[in-house]
Amino acid sequence: MxxxxxxxxxxxxxxxxxxxxxxxxxxxxxxxxxxxxxxxxxxxxxxxxxLELYQGRGIDVMVQQAGRLQMTSSSLPESLGEQIAKVEGVAAVHPALIEVLSLLQDDMMGVVVQGWQPESTAVRQLKLAAGQAFTDPQARQVIVGQRLAAAMGVQPGASIDLIEGEKFEVVGVFESNNVFDSGSMFIPLQALQQLMLREDEVTMFAVVARERDPDVLRALAERIGASDSKLEAQVADEMAQKSTExxxxxxxxxxxxxxxxxxxxxxxxxxxxxxxxxxxxxxxxxxxxxxxxxxxxxxxxxxxxxxxxxxxxxxxxxxxxxxxxxxxxxxxxxxxxxxxxxxxxxxxxxxxxxxxxxxxxxxxxxxxxxxxxxxxxxx
Amino acid sequence: MTKPTPAEAMPLVEAIRVTRHFVDGQVTALKDVSLTIDEGEYVALVGQSGCGKSTLLNLLGGLDSPTTGSIRFRGRDLADFGDPARFRSSQLGFVFQSFHLISVLTAEQNVQMPMFETTMGSAARKERARELLARVGLTHRARHRPQKLSVGERQRVAIARALANRPSLLLADEPTGNLDSVTAESIFSLFDSLNQEGMTLLLVTHDPLLAARARRTLTLHDGQLISDRPNSRTG
Structure with a gap:
């Protein structure tokens, strides 16, 4: 050798x-x-x-406006949720409005503000480190992720301006190992719709399926997509892979x-x-x-x-x-x-x-x- | 004295009508040179600068190939060796005028370099290197790098390195060219004793004192061998 x-x-x-x-x-x-x-x-x-963002919330299929590359540019009437709920294999449908707001100085990325109904899986599964979750769908309250709370220097009880002059109370701080979650905030869906002048509008629907087999989920996504030409549905796990970002x-x-x-x-x-x-x-x-x-x-x-x-x-x-x-x-x-x-x-x-x-x-x-x-x- | 066997009678190295041209044939360094060197001989190759001494040495050592003619070692044409490296490793030892020691290695490591082409293990290699450094009187300098050694010591390390694989033929190109007379004398003595132990030596030299220590002198002039005579000095 x-x-x-x-x-x-x-x-x-x-x-x-x-x-x-x-x-x-x-x-x-x-x-x-x-x-x-x-x-x-x-x-x-x-x-x-x-990927973990969707998996961790018990979301199986994500539905957004057809033809939109980025989720935040998607816009759908909230009423379509009822139609999606009727598709065979759907256990629950949670509408969500996702906005990106500029809340921090010198922040080039913006802060993701997620509007969900208080009873949605996404809100119920939040692990609170301090304070509590919101219960009123119209309350001007927010739950802030730990990383964002640290960056903004806020704790439960603090008041923040989401848009100038629009004050919201921090009612809870949640912990998450997920950087996206931890750097975002949750707000009642209706409150966010009113704030952004997008009443009855949502960015997406999070669908909980009756069965979680990958093939069954793919078939479910296809059925949802076929139910309305405005809709595009993807299995949540695969969506992360295809995400434009x-x-x-x-x-x-x-x-x-x-x-x-x-x-x-x-x-x-x-x-x-x-x-x-x-x-x-x-x-x-x-x-x-x-x-x-x-x-x-x-x-x-x-x-x-x-x-x-x-x-x-x-x-x-x-x-x-x-x-x-x-x-x-x-x-x-x-x-x-x-x-x-x-x-x-x-x-x-x-x-x-x-x-x-x-x-x-x-x-x-x-x-x-x-x-x-x-x-x-x-x- | 017993009669030599056919193998013993065969020259160690032989140049047969060797010519070497350079620069597309415009320069003739050697012209129709033939010579033989037997086992155990001590030969000096002399001549003026540019007469072809180093070219001949390189050809005999398989470092270069003749334009025409052939070089044979124990009867085998060097052209038959694909890469003559193995031949050089097992049969030849080279000593260069400027030593060519590796500056980042110690004297002992430099001596070990030719042994990498043998099957010797680490311990055997180190032992052999120490033995050779002792042979040239440099035991105490084994762990020194070349820049810490005197020029005479460097040349002795180079000689120890040339002896590493127990060569049949030692080729030295102006081995005392960079040395003062006192240091040169110690190198002469070393060559004398190596020859007395049976080693064949071919030295290219300008130094008449060194040439006189050899038993035979070959003289080149303008690429031609003009003289091949035994020296009067005897053993």
Whole structure:
């Protein structure tokens, strides 16, 4: 076996002997891996939160206006709820109005305000950390998620302006591991409709099914969609996957990742080419001493791979710290979960190894082709 | 003295009508050179700068290929080796004028480098490196990097490295070219004792003192072998 333990000591000595070059390459790979892992980690967390948002509320099928890419732009008459309730397989229908309001200073995302009936599953399943839930469908009361309450600095009993001059009382604070939930607030449906001048209008209907088998749910969604041309129904679990926000975030994360990987690859290629160029005489001498081509390849690839492994470990730790930090900030904490799934970390690791291979293959091949006589003359 | 067997009678290394052109045939470094070197010989290759000494050494060591003619080692044409690295690893030791030690490795690690192409394990390799450093009087410098060694010590490390795989032929290109006379003398003595132990040596040198220590001198002039004579000094 060409890569015996003692051969690794030579590779390590080569890397340690050129600390500046090794550290620069290491930081390049670590930054690329950190960028990819943190971006994909944030998007994956975003996706998981969106998925759990529906699952956690016991909602099986979501119904919105047909042809709308974003749920918040959907608009349906509330009366359609009765029609949906008659569709075979539907146990309950809960109308909801979702609005995004600007409540915090310097907040680019806005705060999601969810209008639900007090008796809806969504409200009943809220886990209150303080205060109580609202019971009056028209009450000017709100229940605020913990992350939002922390960002706004409010507790039960506080009064907030949802729109200038429109005061609402905070009656409860609920806890949720879900960043979307925790960064949003709940308000009685009718109160929100009045506030937004959208009486009898809803954004969507949350349907509770009689059976929860995935195939049965898909068939139910199709039946609801077919019942009225204005309606588009999707199984809640699948909706998160198809969400525009998720798709845009995913595309953006991959695009950024591709750029980070490209920069990382070029950096690694540059470093390893320089390493080979600087050591032309040394490699030629090793060939003169009898080193076979494959051993030279193993040495150069070994160096790039070792740098990649170290870069991956540092990059993953950096990504973890960065995501934790973002989750702790009031501005971003409402969108970013503090954890990175293991799968994303593994992807980051594999990516770093690929960087090492991509960046190391050509220099290694080039070094192995070096004619000893030519190399020994090299200045 | 017993009569040599056919295998023993075969030259260790042989150049047969070797010509080497460079730059698309515009420069002729060697022209129709033939020579043989037997096992146990101590040969000096002399001549003016640019006469083709290093080219010949590179050809004999399998680092380069002749344009015409052939180089044979124990009767086998070097052109028959796909990658002559294995041949160099098992049969040859190289000593270069500028040592070519790896700056990030210690003296002991530098000596170990040729052994990576053998089946030696870590312990055996270290032991062999220490043995060789002791042989060249550098036991106390084993853990020093080249930049911490004197030029004479560096050349001795390079010689220890050349001996790592117990080569049949030691090729040295101007081994004392960068050394002062006192240090050069210690290297001469080392070569003498290696030859006395049976090692075949071919040294390219400008140094008449070193050439005089060899038992035979080959002289090149303008790429042609113009003289091949035994030295008057005897063992």
């Amino acid at each position: 060409i890569l015996r333990m003692w051969f690794i000591s030579v590779i390590l000595a080569n890397l340690r002997g050129r600390p500046a070059r090794s550290l620069l390459t290491l930081s390049g790979i670590a930054i690329a891996v950190a960028a990819v892992v943190s971006l994909l980690g944030v998007v994956r967390g975003f996706e998981r939160s969106l 998720i798709r845009v975030a995913r595309s953006f994360a991959w695009l950024t990742s591709v750029i980070a990987v490209s920069i990382g690859s070029v950096g690694m290629l540059n470093t390893m080419m320089m390493a080979v160029f600087e050591r032309t005489r040394e490699i030629a001498m090793l060939r003169a001493l009898g080193w076979r081509r494959r051993r030279v390849i193993a040495m150069v690839l070994g160096e790039s791979t070792l740098l990649s492994i170290l870069g991956a470990v540092i990059g993953i730790v950096l990504a973890f710290v960065l995501v934790r930090f973002l989750a702790s900030l009031p501005a971003s904490g409402r969108l970013v979960e503090g954890d990175i799934p293991f799968q994303i970390m593994a992807q980051g690791f594999v990516l770093a190894l690929l960087l090492g291979l991509i960046g190391g293959v050509y220099p290694a091949w080039s070094a192995s082709r070096l004619a000893p006589v030519e190399g020994l003359r090299h200045d």
